[in-house]
Amino acid sequence: MRILVTGGAGFIGSHLVRRLVLESGHEVVNLDALKYSGNLSNLKTIEAHARHTFVHGDIGDQPLIEHLLREHRIEGVINAAAETHVDRSILDPGAFARTDVVGTGVLIEEARRAGLQRFLQVSTDEVYGNVETGMSTETDCLAPRSPYSASKAGGDLLALSYWTTYRFRVMVTRGSNTYGPNQYPEKFVPLFVTNAIDEQPLPLYGDGRQRRDWLAVEDHCSAIEHVFFQGEPGQIYNIGGGNEWENIAVAEQIVRHLGKSRDLIRSVQDRLGHDRRYAVDCSKLRRLGWSPVVPFEEGLCATVQWYQKHEDWWRTIKSGEFRQYYEQQYRQRLQEGVTETRVKG
């Protein structure tokens, strides 16, 4: 199939593109705006592949999208382009509304006008909001609480409205916390791994008892592909790894894998509006024939080893735009922070 994948130079997008081209034999046009987290070095293994075409551009650029869909005779779209980091959405909410809502709107409208066979919107479990107990199912009401999750909910609902209104074959996936190689080091796992390698403090927000369900990037991508080809139009599918951990426990595993001191973990000022827990019920996707295969301990260990072996990759990032962001996000927090053991008593 000829598929347009957007955001294909980012973390999940680049894993997905590699999978679709190298393992599944599809033709992929890969559109990425190369904003701060898009990285062409994520595509090294397929940059010259005959079934892969990279295009630098934005999902909100209507003439470009119209041209690409026609020029490459695209049959389906997977929209993995997004602003994705909650902390950045607190600093600059407008960018999230522009890409995750307006950009999605431009892309799906062009896809509909071009009469494509299918469109998959990569969404997030954060659209359900804070889940104190139990698991979110696809029929639950949405209650997003950050500018990031609210923007993703906007794009998610807009996509679904195209099935109701136009019978345009849309599917939505709502994935949980994804980890693995090539993840931009603003996120919890790569930030903590790379800081720990350098023996820098690990800024744990609040009491560190927030819970997340961890999903290996390979499993997330296999689920997206499965839904794209096997999913029912107009349907939503939760994707989770079934690995629920408190943040503090993940931080402890990271320092243990690296043989570093637990004292690197600092308790710092919490994220504004921090959701305590997300958890998704994935039985609908399991019934469709998908299940995750990567156990968390193994996946985390392999991820830590990847960052150990690919220092060039993350040191280049950490010495660029990232430094300014890190300063803004963490300097004061770390000055006021205390070692986590003192908080626990």
Ligand code: DAU
């Ligand atoms: O649940 C799916 C979502 O998972 C995705 O839709 C988002 O794009 C992705 O960023 C992620 O959202 P989180 O906010 O859960 O991920 P993050 O890596 O930012 O944080 C994971 C947890 O770790 C969260 O409870 C906040 C905490 N944390 C994070 C950072 C960056 C810290 O304690 N310290 C930190 O420095």
